[in-house]
Amino acid sequence: MPTTIIIGTGFSGIAMAHALQQAGVDFLMLERSGEIGGVWRDNVYPGVACDVPAHLYSLSFAPNPGWSRLYAPGPEIQAYLRRVVDDLDLHPHIRLHSEVTEARFEDDGWTVALADGTTLRCTFLVGAVGALKDPSWPAIPHLRDFEGTLTHSSGWDTSCDLTGKQVGVIGTGASAIQIIPAIADQVADLHVFQRTPAWVSPRRDRPYREAEKAVFARSPLRLLAYRLKLYLTLEARFPLLFGRRRWAARTVEAGLRRRIHRYIDDPAKAAALTPDYAAGCKRILVADDYYPAMNRDDVHLHTAPIERATATGLRLGDGSEVRLDALVCATGFTVHDPLGGLRVVGKDGTELADVWGQAPTAYLGLAMPRFPNLFLLLGPNTGLGHNSVVIMAEAQARWTAMVIRRALQEPRPLVEVTPTAMARFVRWVRRTLPNLVWGTGCDAWYTNDAGVNFTIWPGSTLRYLWTLRRVRWRDLHWG
Numbered sequence: 220m221p222t223t224i225i226i227g228t229g230f231s232g233i234a235m236a237h238a239l240q241q242a243g244v245d246f247l248m249l250e251r252s253g254e255i256g257g258v259w260r261d262n263v264y265p266g267v268a269c270d271v272p273a274h275l276y277s278l279s280f281a282p283n284p285g286w287s288r289l290y291a292p293g294p295e296i297q298a299y300l301r302r303v304v305d306d307l308d309l310h311p312h313i314r315l316h317s318e319v320t321e322a323r324f325e326d327d328g329w330t331v332a333l334a335d336g337t338t339l340r341c342t343f344l345v346g347a348v349g350a351l352k353d354p355s356w357p358a359i360p361h362l363r364d365f366e367g368t369l370t371h372s373s374g375w376d377t378s379c380d381l382t383g384k385q386v387g388v389i390g391t392g393a394s395a396i397q398i399i400p401a402i403a404d405q406v407a408d409l410h411v412f413q414r415t416p417a418w419v420s421p422r423r424d425r426p427y428r429e430a431e432k433a434v435f436a437r438s439p440l441r442l443l444a445y446r447l448k449l450y451l452t453l454e455a456r457f458p459l460l461f462g463r464r465r466w467a468a469r470t471v472e473a474g475l476r477r478r479i480h481r482y483i484d485d486p487a488k489a490a491a492l493t494p495d496y497a498a499g500c501k502r503i504l505v506a507d508d509y510y511p512a513m514n515r516d517d518v519h520l521h522t523a524p525i526e527r528a529t530a531t532g533l534r535l536g537d538g539s540e541v542r543l544d545a546l547v548c549a550t551g552f553t554v555h556d557p558l559g560g561l562r563v564v565g566k567d568g569t570e571l572a573d574v575w576g577q578a579p580t581a582y583l584g585l586a587m588p589r590f591p592n593l594f595l596l597l598g599p600n601t602g603l604g605h606n607s608v609v610i611m612a613e614a615q616a617r618w619t620a621m622v623i624r625r626a627l628q629e630p631r632p633l634v635e636v637t638p639t640a641m642a643r644f645v646r647w648v649r650r651t652l653p654n655l656v657w658g659t660g661c662d663a664w665y666t667n668d669a670g671v672n673f674t675i676w677p678g679s680t681l682r683y684l685w686t687l688r689r690v691r692w693r694d695l696h697w698g
């Protein structure tokens with residue numbers, strides 16, 4: 220029986236494995252798929268790349284001097300994760316094709332049930348499943364009646380050839396704005412179906428020169444300084460864009476608005492691409508090639524609501540019908556609770572789904588009363604809109620390893636956050652969020668159907684890292 224089971228082998232699962240290796244605690248990693256990795260294994264659409272600089276969107280203990288570009292392509296990130304797993308010698312700890320369906324706390328430990336019917340036991344359980352794993356298909360009537368090629372950005376059908384075709388893309392989020400420029404040259408006409416325009420800032424992507432890579436490889440200190448520079452640049456966006464001083468955000472918005480008009484010749488198209496909500500309330504996207512692609516005569520922007528699908532295309536609310544050979548749904552993910560919707564039963568039969576209801580909460584996004592020895596990585600209210608989420612996951616992994624190591628020194632290794640500490644943290648989140656940009660009102664995936672934003676960390680990452688640098692032991696109780 221492993222001391223700890225980690226569910227997931229993406230960035231956060233690997234960070235947790237590394238932290239446990241450092242702490243000398245044994246562990247098993249469960250992966251539902253046949254290969255390690257998370258979103259970067261599943262998202263293989265044309266143009267897929269990170270939207271945070273790769274030198275920052277990587278694990279601090281596994282720097283990669285060889286990133287090819289400022290924003291590395293998806294396959295390069297997946298190859299990086301495979302390499303880290305090799306370098307850390309994690310393969311003997313990984314069990315593939317092992318989807319967890321239920322976790323139950325009993326007899327001072329966790330019983331983990333897998334989809335294939337087997338059960339496993341462990342003392343500590345870490346959920347590292349990530350929020351963005353299951354594609355969200357749009358609820359368009361008769362979508363399955365469409366007889367052309369139908370694919371989703373996450374779970375892209377790599378066998379589909381879009382060359383010379385009439386292609387539709389639903390959505391203008393982070394995935395869509397990468398797909399649209401990547402396929403615009405290849406297709407005959409591209410029809411973009413937009414519900415809400417996004418704020419799009421310049422990306423200034425570029426390949427790294429061989430000389431730069433050589434310097435990074437030779438000098439870990441230079442590489443670290445570069446990472447720090449990237450980190451501080453992004454971190455400065457928090458007070459400027461997301462804080463209370465809206466004048467700074469308004470200046471940025473004015474610049475982004477001008478940028479739309481610089482690239483888009485048709486004033487009506489430019490107006491349609493201009494958001495009417497505060498930048499940052501939905502994720503600010505980064506792209507250099509999106510507006511040039513949208514400016515093309517063969518890229519058509521449709522803003523009328525989609526009424527229904529037909530065998531040959533989409534019918535829109537303005538009565539028009541768009542004929543399509545292929546339809547790409549870049550419509551995001553079904554954002555579950557932070558444990559991916561799996562059934563979790565804590566002390567005395569407490570169901571996590573009942574405790575969370577419409578508002579998942581956890582102390583520091585990490586732990587909950589009545590669920591001893593259970594830790595969540597990238598749990599409630601620890602997502603970011605301005606910096607690399609890998610940094611948050613690493614801080615959480617280090618904190619969790621500190622707690623597990625200390626718990627293992629107790630006669631009875633059982634640790635649980637106190638209700639008082641939990642209530643204090645949740646009060647702070649609920650008080651803080653409405654005063655930030657997310658309180659200005661917009662319909663983002665950060666907020667669930669009940670209007671609860673359980674995804675975003677309402678502070679700077681510096682604040683989170685500072686809080687997690689040590690464990691406040693009085694917030695936990697033992698045995």
Ligand code: NAP
Pocket residue numbers: 267268269270271351357358359372389390391392393394395412413414415502525549550551552662664
């Ligand atoms: P998303 O941000 O949720 O965008 C989905 C898009 O589809 C939105 O424009 C949405 O419109 C539209 N949509 C959804 N249902 C629709 C419907 N029924 N009819 C018309 N339009 C519909 O999803 P995503 O682009 O996949 O990105 C999700 C998250 O993944 C991002 O926020 C980011 O955190 C991450 N991501 C990161 C990268 C990266 O690092 N490179 C790349 C991709 C994604 P509304 O805005 O009106 O809802």
